[in-house]
Amino acid sequence: MEGATVTLHRVTQKDTGEYRCEVSANQDRDKLGETNVTLKVLVPPHTPLCEIPSSAVTGSTVELRCRDKQSVPPAIYTWFKDNKKLSVTHWANISYTLDTNTGILRFNSVSRADTGQYHCLASNEVGAPKSCDGKHMKIDDVNISAIIAVVVVIFIILACCLGVYYAYRRGYFRKGHNGRSFWIPECHGIAHISSQNLHRADDINNTNYNPPQYAEDFKHTKSFML
DSSP states (O other): TTTBBBBOSSSGGGGGEEEEEEEOOTTTSOOOEHHHHEEEOOOOOOOOOOOOSEEEEEETOOEEEEEOSSSSSOOEEEEEEEEEOOOSSSOOTOOOEETTTEEEESSOOOOOOGOOOEEEEEEEHHHHHHHEOOOOEEEEEOHHHHHHHHHHHHHHHHHHHHHHHHHHHTTTTTOOOOOOOOOEEOOOOOOOTTTOOOOOGGGTTTTTTTOOOOOSSSSSOEEEEE
């Protein structure tokens, strides 16, 4: 420090602020004097961060974003399509809106004509403008065939699930279920089916099989399938 001069080398944004200088003179009537100095550090544009989707569907709303958070004063943004500057004038036939302060390029309803290479330029009066790398955005029509195919696949999956559920409820997946047939002798006085009167039908074909004897004679027997 020499006299009342302070020199700051390689200033940064952290040096921005208000500085105060005080002067004291014991022999003067006013023994103390002071003045305030405001320092504002200006920052040239940096390479902006661009958000550009690679693809979109016709009729959808699409936003392209461009932002440089370091430049002081804040940067003004310009968008380019295929290296041609996009106008900010609100013409009736323009399908987009462009905010040069926020860097947002918005398409309310994109069409295939909006397909192209996009990039953004950030600029202020401090230094040279900086641009982000260009990125291609492709606009495609809605694929009706793909939508129908997805619906058909979902329908088939649901049908299979319902079929499995129905088979499970019918007991086809229960342990020991093999569709065997049984015969039950019809006799007077038997009010329910029990293990004594339930026999496998294939036991009848066994030559060594002796049917159980009951207390009463029967006229005939009937068989049915379970």
